[in-house]
Amino acid sequence: MNRVAVLSAGSWGTTMAMVMADAGNDVTLHARRPEIADAINTVHRNPVYLPDIALPAALRATTDPREALDSADHVVVSIPAQTLRTNLTAWAPSIPTTAMVVSLMKGIETHSGLRMSEVITEVTGIPAERVAVISGPNLAREIAARQPAASVIACTDETAAETLQDACLTPYFRPYTATDVTGCELGGAVKNVIALAVGLATGMGLGDNAKSLLITRGLAETARLGERLGADPLTFSGLSGVGDLHATCASPLSRNRTFGEHLGRGMTVAQATSATRQTAEGVKSCRAILDLARRNDVEMPITEVVAAVIDGQITVQDAASQLMSRTPKPERYGI
Structure with missing residues (x-):
């Protein structure tokens, strides 16, 4: 025992x-x-x-x-x-x-x-x-x-x-x-930020197409960062990658998605923090993940706009506009 x-x-x-x-x-x-x-x-x-x-x-x-x-x-x-x-x-x-x-x-x-x-x-x-x-x-x-x-x-x-x-x-x-400790930890950390973005979209009343876009492109930027830091790309197709991402983005039990929904419905960060009650790790980690990506020259647009919303640099509406106005790219760019 x-x-x-x-x-x-x-x-x-x-x-x-x-x-x-x-x-x-x-x-x-x-x-x-x-x-x-x-x-x-x-x-x-x-x-x-x-x-x-x-x-x-x-x-x-x-x-x-x-x-x-x-x-x-x-x-x-x-x-x-x-x-x-x-x-x-x-x-x-x-x-x-x-x-x-x-x-x-x-x-x-x-x-x-x-x-x-x-x-x-x-x-x-x-x-x-x-x-x-x-x-x-x-x-x-x-x-x-x-x-x-x-x-x-x-x-x-x-x-x-x-x-x-x-x-x-x-x-x-x-x-x-x-x-693959690196890949498992990155998948677990970044999915919280993507869940915030999905929550924002849900709170704004956006549909399943928008949420699916955020989940799949969120997985892509997680994989880009993981590849640069030496993770096994296959990790992100497993339980600690797409499995964790799906559960956190789809479930109303998810603290990060719930926090994002509060913001999407017009709450401030302070109000959303009070309403969520338990720790939403993506709120604290999004800036650290973005800094890590920038130090390694990795583009993470969803993480970037979420960090900007949390920091009060842009509005929720601006976040959606910024993502949809990005220059078109191949689907697998950077991987």
Whole structure:
């Protein structure tokens, strides 16, 4: 039996803690708020993020990260991407030296342009072969309801990825393995920005043709950036590419799509933030992704207009006009 620490108790972290407990692991979930930890331990529910989901009785919670990390074989991290460095700096001394660290986060660090696995290795000194990412169409509420789902576990060490695969395989959650960490992380980060764009189109009342255009061209610009950074192009046709992109752009459960819809209906960024309540990673990461693309001379027009809308540089209406007035190009330009 593996000892698993999950940091922390938002909807996705709680869901993965449930998955790994259902898979037969000894799981401790770190919750910042005592009332959440108490509820998980006593009534086996997360009253804030998944109030209607019955959690395994064996799943334990604590407000002490050191207690959660004690003797852990796997350390699963699920916090907002832009808070990773600060939190990980505090947690790093308590991470067991032999543990595998698993990122559930889908973002790019704003000031450095680093992917989440890169932040983990930089802050902790843990080698890349002991850092994995889980990515794919991961709408937490559906998985928490134990509906069928699949994901990719990516690690440069294939054996380590297979070990983690065994640790989260359940009748409803099917993980596949891969070694393309770069491609999986880029697919997970950029799809949030494209989902914002699809949400904008939805909020503006645009039709399915426009949304399909954004999804397919969004996948193209993700692949362009991935190719430049050394990712395997086939990754973007898989679960962590088109699979995650479709789920995030199509589902009303998607925070990023919902945030975009609020903007498309006339809300300000501040109003949309308040209405969405949970973190929409694309809002924080869009500028970092655009900066990364520009440093690598990669054209990402959808990401560019989304970043401009979030920064208040252009209106929602201007965004649509800018995209539709671009110079015509071959479909596969830059790839």
